Amino acid sequence: MIEVKTKHNIKEPRITLVGAGPGDAELITVKGIKALQTADVVLYDALVNEELLDFAPAHAQKVYVGKRSGDHSYSQEAVNKLMIDYALNYGHVVRLKGGDPFVFGRGYEELDHAASYSIPAQVIPGISSSISVPGLQQIPVTHRGLSESFWVVTGTTASGTVSNDLYEAARTKATVVVLMGLNKLKEITNIYKKEGKGKLPVAVIQSGSTAEEKVAIGVVDTIVEVVEEMKIKAPALIVLGDVVSLHPKFQPIREFYDIIASE
Structure with missing residues (x-):
């Protein structure tokens, strides 16, 4: 059950899957940085360089969701639910993933989950x-x-x-x-x-x-x-x-x- 807090529901929900690159913060794409600059929420993985969170606005929520070998802080199902919850309640969710979202990043599963709620989503590839x-x-x-x-x-x-x-x-x-x-x-x-x-x-x-x-x-x-x-x-x-x-x-x-x- 997805909870919608209408008092926050000011912006249209949307999701952007962003590849953060291999680890060096400078190896993210310019388009990826632009997406972060417009984020209301950033859901980021363990392999993401946390320096990248500085590109998000001060008001944006930054939520760590684990996902690495030996560190499954959140199941994929839980991440999918959070992504939808935050989009419906806060607006633009940037799903920041190490490397490229579609190279063993389960990016398509998240894209497909967004589509099941009719939430617009786009992909910004990362350097694998x-x-x-x-x-x-x-x-x-x-x-x-x-x-x-x-x-x-x-x-x-x-x-x-x-x-x-x-x-x-x-x-x-x-x-x-x-x-x-x-x-x-x-x-x-x-x-x-x-x-x-x-x-x-x-x-x-x-x-x-x-x-x-x-x-x-x-x-x-x-x-x-x-x-x-x-x-x-x-x-x-x-x-x-x-x-x-x-x-x-x-x-x-x-x-x-x-x-x-x-x-």
Whole structure:
């Protein structure tokens, strides 16, 4: 049951889904900032840089709604209800989501829920961490001669298992970017080992584009140990593919394996 407080019901309800980008506050789009500047309410996720809330008007309510691995402060159903409640009672709701709303952000579910109440909604895309975070580390997801395509795969499905798509992706030559997969890293590397890809370059990047960023570089055979040594924590993404060999830190690893191969 949606409650409507008519004393606040001055503005027409509307919802804007805004992608906040990978973490660095400066990587939000200009259009995203303009939406925040007209917000009456901002519902924001855990992966959103809170500096962005400063763009919202002083009168706007800023409501944290969690939603990250290990931190489900609000269920998706609760977020949907809040979004509608606030729109009906206060006007313009900006739903601020990390990365891009439509890349494992459940953005379409929220868009569809708004439509079920006939509340106008629009989408302002964000820079997805799946491309930008590797890029900031000088790792292109495609590169002539190394990778002609890339996959973006969730590391953990709703049932808590490794995505079946990873088994398919591991058989290709494509760059594979795994989101929300750090706690499945050992399982993921085992999938690649079974495909004979133990020497495939891998990067694991924690909190990409932020001050907490850490980067672990290795190969499938070693990356679990490297991540443990560096104490990499979530949120982190995994990049598997020959393009990781372009990272400056990979050169010593290449030289090591060249020496082993020549002996």
